[in-house]
Amino acid sequence: MLVTDLPPTNKVLLPTVFEISRPGRVGVAMPASDVGETPISELLPGVPLRADLPLPEVTEGELVRHFIKMSSLNYCVDKGFYPLGSCTMKYNPKVNDMAVNLGGFARIHPYQPESTVQGALEVLHSMQENLSAILGMDAVSLHPAAGAHGELLGMMLIRAYHAHRGESHRKFVIVPTAAHGTNPASAARCGYKIVPVNTDERGLVDMAHLEAQIEKHRSELAGFMLTNPNTVGLFESDILQISQMIHDAGGLMYGDGANMNALVGTARPGDMGFDVMHVNLHKTFSVPHGGGGPGSGPVGVKAILEPFLPVPQAVKKADGTFGLDYERPLSIGKVAPFAGAFLAVVRAYAYIRHYGRENLHRISEDAVLNANYLRVELADTFPVAYDRVCMHECVFTLKEWKKFGVKALDVAKRIIDYGYHPPTMYFPLIVPECLMIEPTETESIETLDAFVVAMKQIAAEVQTDPELLRSAPHIAPVRRLDEAFAARRLDLAWSPQEKFAATMED
Ligand SMILES: *Cc1c(COP(=O)(O)O)cnc(C)c1O
Numbered sequence: 001m002l003v004t005d006l007p008p009t010n011k012v013l014l015p016t017v018f019e020i021s022r023p024g025r026v027g028v029a030m031p032a033s034d035v036g037e038t039p040i041s042e043l044l045p046g047v048p049l050r051a052d053l054p055l056p057e058v059t060e061g062e063l064v065r066h067f068i069k070m071s072s073l074n075y076c077v078d079k080g081f082y083p084l085g086s087c088t089m090k091y092n093p094k095v096n097d098m099a100v101n102l103g104g105f106a107r108i109h110p111y112q113p114e115s116t117v118q119g120a121l122e123v124l125h126s127m128q129e130n131l132s133a134i135l136g137m138d139a140v141s142l143h144p145a146a147g148a149h150g151e152l153l154g155m156m157l158i159r160a161y162h163a164h165r166g167e168s169h170r171k172f173v174i175v176p177t178a179a180h181g182t183n184p185a186s187a188a189r190c191g192y193k194i195v196p197v198n199t200d201e202r203g204l205v206d207m208a209h210l211e212a213q214i215e216k217h218r219s220e221l222a223g224f225m226l227t228n229p230n231t232v233g234l235f236e237s238d239i240l241q242i243s244q245m246i247h248d249a250g251g252l253m254y255g256d257g258a259n260m261n262a263l264v265g266t267a268r269p270g271d272m273g274f275d276v277m278h279v280n281l282h283k284t285f286s287v288p289h290g291g292g293g294p295g296s297g298p299v300g301v302k303a304i305l306e307p308f309l310p311v312p313q314a315v316k317k318a319d320g321t322f323g324l325d326y327e328r329p330l331s332i333g334k335v336a337p338f339a340g341a342f343l344a345v346v347r348a349y350a351y352i353r354h355y356g357r358e359n360l361h362r363i364s365e366d367a368v369l370n371a372n373y374l375r376v377e378l379a380d381t382f383p384v385a386y387d388r389v390c391m392h393e394c395v396f397t398l399k400e401w402k403k404f405g406v407k408a409l410d411v412a413k414r415i416i417d418y419g420y421h422p423p424t425m426y427f428p429l430i431v432p433e434c435l436m437i438e439p440t441e442t443e444s445i446e447t448l449d450a451f452v453v454a455m456k457q458i459a460a461e462v463q464t465d466p467e468l469l470r471s472a473p474h475i476a477p478v479r480r481l482d483e484a485f486a487a488r489r490l491d492l493a494w495s496p497q498e499k500f501a502a503t504m505e506d
Contacts (some may be wrong), residue, residue, distance in 0.1 A: 085436030150278025243273020256376025265360025
């Protein structure tokens with residue numbers, strides 16, 4: 001598309017020229033060599049010197065503009081509404097960044113003597129305590145680098161627990177068909193066999209099916225991996241009965257708390273019967289994510305699993321100082337370098353302490369209120385998958401729109417033209433033509449209302465001009481991409497003209 005075809009607001013966003021290198025232009029002034037008269041080529045002979053290395057030649061000013069333009073092409077939470085369900089894109093409070101930039105956090109080294117990093121160790125210890133209290137668990141490991149990593153650790157702990165009791169023959173783990181794909185993957189990675197359980201017409205665990213599956217594998221059941229609120233945004237109201245059934249069969253309850261936005265400060269998974277769970281600091285606790293991390297997916301456990309936690313654990317010693325405890329004979333070992341993604345922990349700690357014990361519940365209350373507001377406002381144009389009060393996210397099904405030749409994907413792409421990031425789509429797998437919207441707790445009523453107006457306009461376009469959706473997005477820097485290759489074959493580096501031309505032809 002020519003730049004002149006674009007609506008005026010978008011013109012300024014597009015870099016008109018990407019390849020700005022011109023022979024002879026320089027952006028740096030290198031100081032003269034101060035190692036005497038010997039030419040560099042003699043000091044560094046051979047391979048490192050490549051006269052033919054094609055480097056871009058640009059001035060400093062052009063370089064700055066290039067990167068600023070590129071960064072503004074990116075969509076981010078600081079730019080606009082980002083209603084991604086399940087994978088929660090929360091506002092990242094700037095005070096969190098101030099905290100991580102404090103010298104005592106940013107400029108320390110993991111090999112420093114404990115006496116010189118007491119403040120950092122206190123944060124780790126306090127975070128273990130704070131998260132234990134929020135989750136209703138007895139202990140927390142801050143080591144996992146992501147939610148999926150937390151699941152893996154959690155399943156390793158379940159495996160260690162059964163092995164310690166001489167029950168290694170327990171090899172089945174029940175997972176709802178609606179679960180996040182990482183759940184069955186994590187269990188399988190630990191050598192477990194996956195037993196699926198269905199979702200019923202309420203949008204909840206099908207209790208009859210669950211009972212049948214438990215019966216079938218009773219003596220070999222290792223556990224149940226459950227997300228609550230579940231992946232269609234509903235609270236599993238049979239949770240106490242479910243936990244009882246699993247415990248009676250000798251299994252453990254694993255909680256996927258990647259997204260705990262509906263529960264923080266209001267309800268505790270530990271009270272629902274979960275024995276082990278992970279929670280994503282980069283979803284629930286406002287740490288930024290995307291672009292590969294660093295994330296953090298701490299794992300909380302009940303006392304029965306605590307002996308198996310990875311080393312080290314942050315501890316408060318008898319003399320009141322803080323340290324790292326490696327003396328844990330039943331520990332499964334190490335799952336991460338040092339003590340985990342420390343600065344992610346500091347950010348989440350700042351967020352939790354900002355609200356404080358008294359106000360933490362406002363996070364979940366506002367998250368649930370905002371999601372229900374969108375559900376109700378959109379329900380007459382967008383069919384809700386399960387028409388009842390939702391938790392922190394609401395799920396729509398656009399299967400009826402196939403008659404207009406429009407898919408959920410087309411709606412998602414059209415949303416980009418209205419200036420919003422698309423919601424999560426095609427997850428969970430059990431909902432056909434699924435859109436999953438999660439507004440989070442910080443969005444204002446004006447933002448939500450404007451989004452509703454845009455969504456309703458798109459719903460009208462479905463009837464009047466479906467081609468507009470099928471060919472969307474129209475005003476983004478790029479059209480439709482190959483979703484898999486766009487993430488796996490990132491084209492991030494400058495390449496000389498010839499090479500660039502060659503890749504374009506591929
Ligand atoms: C995001 C998510 C995960 C995985 O977390 P990552 O940090 O992306 O590995 C697991 N379960 C649910 C429900 C999630 O939303």
